[in-house]
Amino acid sequence: MRLPGAVRAGGRADERGLTMTYDELHAEMVAAMKAKDKVRLSVTRVVLGELKNVATRGAAHDITEEEVTTQVKRTLKQTLETLEMSEKAGNNAERTENLRAQVTVLESLLPEQVSGEALVALIEQVIAETGAASKKDMGRVMGALTKVTNGNFDKPAAAREVGARLA
Numbered sequence: 001m002r003l004p005g006a007v008r009a010g011g012r013a014d015e016r017g018l019t020m021t022y023d024e025l026h027a028e029m030v031a032a033m034k035a036k037d038k039v040r041l042s043v044t045r046v047v048l049g050e051l052k053n054v055a056t057r058g059a060a061h062d063i064t065e066e067e068v069t070t071q072v073k074r075t076l077k078q079t080l081e082t083l084e085m086s087e088k089a090g091n092n093a094e095r096t097e098n099l100r101a102q103v104t105v106l107e108s109l110l111p112e113q114v115s116g117e118a119l120v121a122l123i124e125q126v127i128a129e130t131g132a133a134s135k136k137d138m139g140r141v142m143g144a145l146t147k148v149t150n151g152n153f154d155k156p157a158a159a160r161e162v163g164a165r166l167a
Helices: 022-035 038-056 065-089 093-109 116-130 135-149 155-165
Strands: none
Touching (some): 038 065, 038 093, 135 155
16 A cells, blocks of 8 residues: 655755654665565554554545654654653563663654754744744744644753743
8 A cells, every 4th residue: 555745855854854754664664675674664664554544544535744743743652651661670681672672763763853053043934934022932932833843843942942032
């Protein structure tokens, strides 16, 4: 089952902040098969399987880039939770290493987070656009940042920066 996607090639977001499409994720799986990369193959298969489930629920539709990113984030969160439990249990080092490798693969499938100087510039722009003047407007600024970046920004750093600028 091939669900159409479009826009860009490669596993990372480009400078315009575009994310991975379904077709690109499928291509990642094929590349992992050819490279005999078992960890990357298993991770991409899990994400693709979940995306197929999403596509078949309710009305059939094309998988969007946002759905791909959301599913990768969801799988990453689940894997991190499993890794944390595995580290606490401390009884299976091989499984823990496999989970760490899966986390690395999942992080490589996500777009780069906006941080540093780019984040500061974006915060200044959003504050100017929203007309925020006090700490009471912090939620509005953070919401606008989330919308502009599709949630791909360093939230703790952004909160500190916004709080300092609206003090």
